[in-house]
Amino acid sequence: MSTISLRIEFGGGLELLFSNKRQHTLTLSSAVPFDNNTKIAPDMLSGVETKPADVEYLLFYLRDILLQERPELFMEDKTVRPGILVLINNTDWELEGEGEYVLQNNDEIVFISTLHGG
Amino acid sequence: MPSKVCALCEKSKAILKRPKTGQQICRDCFFYVFETEVHNTITQTNLFSRGDRVAIGASGGKDSTVLAYVLKALNERYDYGLHLFLLSIDEGITGYRDDSLETVKRNQQQYDMPLKILSYDELYGWTMDRIVSQIGKKNNCTFCGVFRRQALDRGAAMLNVDHIVTGHNADDIAETVLMNIMRGDIARLGRCTSIVTQGEDTIKRSKPFKYAYEKEIVMYAYFKKLDYFSTECIYSPDAYRGHARTFLKDLEAARPSAIIDIIHSGEAFEIREEIKATQKVQQTCKRCGYMSSNDLCKACTLLEGLERGMASSGITDRARKRLDAEGPPPGNLRTIPFFQPLSGNPTVIIEAST
Numbered sequence: 236m237s238t239i240s241l242r243i244e245f246g247g248g249l250e251l252l253f254s255n256k257r258q259h260t261l262t263l264s265s266a267v268p269f270d271n272n273t274k275i276a277p278d279m280l281s282g283v284e285t286k287p288a289d290v291e292y293l294l295f296y297l298r299d300i301l302l303q304e305r306p307e308l309f310m311e312d313k314t315v316r317p318g319i320l321v322l323i324n325n326t327d328w329e330l331e332g333e334g335e336y337v338l339q340n341n342d343e344i345v346f347i348s349t350l351h352g353g
Numbered sequence: 354m355p356s357k358v359c360a361l362c363e364k365s366k367a368i369l370k371r372p373k374t375g376q377q378i379c380r381d382c383f384f385y386v387f388e389t390e391v392h393n394t395i396t397q398t399n400l401f402s403r404g405d406r407v408a409i410g411a412s413g414g415k416d417s418t419v420l421a422y423v424l425k426a427l428n429e430r431y432d433y434g435l436h437l438f439l440l441s442i443d444e445g446i447t448g449y450r451d452d453s454l455e456t457v458k459r460n461q462q463q464y465d466m467p468l469k470i471l472s473y474d475e476l477y478g479w480t481m482d483r484i485v486s487q488i489g490k491k492n493n494c495t496f497c498g499v500f501r502r503q504a505l506d507r508g509a510a511m512l513n514v515d516h517i518v519t520g521h522n523a524d525d526i527a528e529t530v531l532m533n534i535m536r537g538d539i540a541r542l543g544r545c546t547s548i549v550t551q552g553e554d555t556i557k558r559s560k561p562f563k564y565a566y567e568k569e570i571v572m573y574a575y576f577k578k579l580d581y582f583s584t585e586c587i588y589s590p591d592a593y594r595g596h597a598r599t600f601l602k603d604l605e606a607a608r609p610s611a612i613i614d615i616i617h618s619g620e621a622f623e624i625r626e627e628i629k630a631t632q633k634v635q636q637t638c639k640r641c642g643y644m645s646s647n648d649l650c651k652a653c654t655l656l657e658g659l660e661r662g663m664a665s666s667g668i669t670d671r672a673r674k675r676l677d678a679e680g681p682p683p684g685n686l687r688t689i690p691f692f693q694p695l696s697g698n699p700t701v702i703i704e705a706s707t
Binding site: 316345 | 356357366367368369370377415524568570571572575576583584585598599602603605606
């Protein structure tokens with residue numbers, strides 16, 4: 236089973252939802268359930284429809300595994316809550332296909348909330 | 354996915370999709386267009402004159418931090434000839450404002466600008482912590498908003514500045530347009546999109562980021578690695594604004610130009626003369642000399658309510674009548690020092706940056 240390692244960073248107040256920690260590293264299986272179900276262990280995927288790990292799956296993973304409180308402040312439907320900026324390797328995710336971007340080993344994904352006081 | 358090339362220089366890798374135009378641009382072109390658009394806003398509206406003393410209302414948050422950085426850069430690049438200051442208001446909110454003021458103090462060093470901090474405690478004799486302990490979390494934003502507005506003007510008078518600039522961005526202004534429409538507040542709807550506002554004798558206020566999208570301000574801070582503070586105020590947020598904000602962000606997700614479109618709508622509204630005529634005439638507060646549309650300004654009214662243990666008298670007419678029925682205020686009532694705008698010389702020693 237191959238895995239990918241990711242660096243995740245939260246800013247703009249979003250870190251408060253994630254144990255008040257800005258930087259996280261995590262390892263994902265490179266194949267994930269097509270329906271973004273995060274409850275299925277990577278070694279239990281036989282017979283489950285899969286897709287390459289993408290940013291959309293990462294959002295579900297962060298919400299279900301890493302987030303500590305108020306999930307509605309992070310996600311809405313299948314994407315981030317409007318007002319949260321996402322950068323993939325220092326590039327606006329809107330230029331990288333947003334949720335459909337297929338994650339590569341050592342990618343750095345940054346989430347910044349614009350919703351907190353100016 | 355192959356990386357995209359910048360639509361402006363056609364050389365470097367694009368890193369940002371501009372919400373205003375949909376253009377894909379590289380890092381250096383982004384810095385250039387962001388700064389140049391602010392410069393264009395400043396020159397097209399004749400915002401400043403050479404030699405102006407300008408205070409940047411600095412909270413330590415993203416908008417005012419980027420504003421301080423960009424104004425300093427433009428002042429040098431285009432030789433505006435401005436004297437820039439940082440002005441911060443300490444509302445006295447433990448665990449919130451004390452932390453963000455630390456950021457402002459670092460900005461003072463980083464940007465080499467003099468800093469003045471004026472506290473509610475000093476000016477009104479009350480911190481927000483103490484106000485909330487008396488009145489609870491409901492309505493405390495009313496106190497904070499009224500007190501902050503006057504404190505900024507008074508801090509600016511102490512610095513002897515001509516002009517206060519604030520970090521209000523396009524998203525903030527679009528939000529305010531929506532709120533004023535929903536509340537039917539015609540007077541505010543008329544003036545909330547103006548880039549400059551000025552009362553009778555108060556200091557000029559302006560919003561150089563009027564057309565700057567929040568997304569770009571945050572991206573700018575991120576790529577420039579600017580030091581800013583972000584956390585929610587620990588007291589109850591302005592719920593009405595929160596709804597307008599969520600609505601606006603949803604609109605923006607569907608159509609990014611929505612923000613600038615709403616601002617243009619706000620600018621295009623015209624108030625009929627007969628509506629204007631019913632609006633109150635500005636006068637000065639009989640107690641503290643600040644501009645007011647009644648005998649007493651809002652801050653004096655709120656302060657009197659706090660001092661007499663009837664804080665809601667500044668919020669509702671009914672409670673105000675109850676307060677008036679108790680008779681005139683006692684002679685030893687704490688009041689706000691009399692307002693003396695633009696005296697000629699700075700009335701305080703400002704903390705020099707080193």
